[in-house]
Amino acid sequence: MKTQKLLIFTLSLFCIMGCEKKQSDLQVEVYETSASGNKIEKLTEFQANDESIALNILPEQEFQTITGFGGAFTESSAYLLNKLSKENRKRIIDAYFSKDGANYSLTRTHMNSCDFSVSNYSYTPIEGDKDLEHFSIEEDKDDLIPFIKEAM
Numbered sequence: 661m662k663t664q665k666l667l668i669f670t671l672s673l674f675c676i677m678g679c680e681k682k683q684s685d686l687q688v689e690v691y692e693t694s695a696s697g698n699k700i701e702k703l704t705e706f707q708a709n710d711e712s713i714a715l716n717i718l719p720e721q722e723f724q725t726i727t728g729f730g731g732a733f734t735e736s737s738a739y740l741l742n743k744l745s746k747e748n749r750k751r752i753i754d755a756y757f758s759k760d761g762a763n764y765s766l767t768r769t770h771m772n773s774c775d776f777s778v779s780n781y782s783y784t785p786i787e788g789d790k791d792l793e794h795f796s797i798e799e800d801k802d803d804l805i806p807f808i809k810e811a812m
Contacts, residue, residue, distance in 0.1 A: 728765030731756065734776035735800065738807035749810075757811045769808065773799075 690703045741749050755761040773781045779799075786794045797805070 729762070730764040730766035730768070733767055733769040733804060733808050733811070734774065735778050735804050736776040738803035739778050741807055742803050753811050767811070769804065
């Protein structure tokens with residue numbers, strides 16, 4: 661699937677470049693990441709083809725739907741945002757979440773601490789607490805939860 665997308669992208673580039681009337685010395689490098697394990701491997705072998713290629717774009721034909729775009733709420737970003745003035749914090753949140761900004765519609769956050777946390781903690785700090793008697797989100801009340809609420 662990724663190889664097909666890369667091939668379509670590459671063919672699209674060649675078609676667009678072919679729309680010029682003048683000959684250019686443009687050189688293209690193609691890289692591939694594949695399910696077989698190749699990670700950003702430069703492709704060097706291509707079969708030369710002097711024939712014209714026709715590419716039909718059908719915008720009315722859809723193959724997938726997009727649910728939305730977004731990012732992550734992390735403790736570190738919330739902590740740093742809280743260090744800003746109210747005006748600057750609002751500008752940043754609006755840049756991501758407002759209709760005039762990136763208009764994020766999907767987000768995620770971590771449960772417990774993660775690699776973007778200020779410290780290490782657990783919502784269930786007592787091992788074996790299957791009834792969650794000691795469950796607490798206290799660590800997130802100062803920064804992360806207010807950040808999420810403000811973005812909503």
